[in-house]
Amino acid sequence: MSYWVIVFGPEYEKHVFGSGRKKLCIVTCLHGDEKEGLTALKILERLEGIDGKVKVIVANLLAVKHDKRFLESDLNRVFPGSRFGNYEERLAREIVREVRRCPLVVDLHSTSTFSPPFAISTKEGQKHLELASLTGVKRLVLMGDEIAKGKALIDHCRTGISIELGKKGSYAARENCRKIISNLLVNLGMIEGEGKASDPRIYRTMFFLRAPEGGFECSLHNFSYVKKGQIIGKGKGTLLKAREPFYSILVGEEHSDLLLIGVKEVGKDA
Ligand SMILES: [Zn+2]
Structure with a gap:
């Protein structure tokens, strides 16, 4: 068969x-x-x-x-x-x-x-x-x-x-x-028009912060500048503070167990 x-x-x-x-x-x-x-x-x-x-x-x-x-x-x-x-x-x-x-x-x-x-x-x-x-x-x-x-x-x-x-x-x-x-x-010269090329600020990842267990409320936004000692958010009996200055990105992505990614600005020739 x-x-x-x-x-x-x-x-x-x-x-x-x-x-x-x-x-x-x-x-x-x-x-x-x-x-x-x-x-x-x-x-x-x-x-x-x-x-x-x-x-x-x-x-x-x-x-x-x-x-x-x-x-x-x-x-x-x-x-x-x-x-x-x-x-x-x-x-x-x-x-x-x-x-x-x-x-x-x-x-x-x-x-x-x-x-x-x-x-x-x-x-x-x-x-x-x-x-x-x-x-x-x-x-x-x-x-x-x-x-x-x-x-x-x-x-x-x-x-x-x-x-x-x-x-x-x-x-x-x-x-x-x-x-x-x-x-x-x-x-790229593919179409006519006015194109604005940029001189982007460059950031590099510093750390990946996982959400603490039992619910957590993050008070940061994407590209917030966070100072040393600033409150990142509150959870059950926890208060998370920044150990060093950083910018937060990809805050609260639903699909991820990460709370945010901390990045810092680096020089153009990084
Ligand atoms: Zn995607």
Whole structure:
């Protein structure tokens, strides 16, 4: 007796706009519940005569449909993926093939709480700084591999940065996306217009603060400057104070057990 096993490939969308020598890849929805990056697709659909090739990947399509961050594993923690792995591991393998040869990759995300837009790079160097600057964002966080352990998408790109656009579901985040993509296309000479490149402030991660047990109320916001001795928040019988000055980022991310990440500002040639 013989039988067929039909294996459906993991679902993602690829859209290609324009033609020419210049190349850019925009990745959105690595997390299915962060849909603000889809604004990039809307912008590109309306443009004509793009000088260069722009590939947009809508990564975790099934998670988007279910409005979930992921189905089996956080996709942005399993790159470069595996052929026989779970759903996201197989998907990661497909996505990495799409982006690997692209010289510039911008990966779009959004946060659980209000935040100004900022870029994240897990690698240091002029190319990553330049790419962040072309998007016009005013902040770049150098994150190393403390969170994704070398398994984020941008760890597997030639030059790739992630951008946190702002709060999930907010008008501000969609508007930030529109500005960032338009800056990027203008600054790369792919479309005509006025693009504002920036000279981003550079931050580096200092520590990762886990939420104490039994509920905790954090009094900080994203990019709050916290002085030494300042109260970070209150929990059951605990009052947490800053041991040294820092800026707080990714405060109260719903999917994470981290309360916040502490970063410090560093020099331009960091
Ligand atoms: Zn995300």
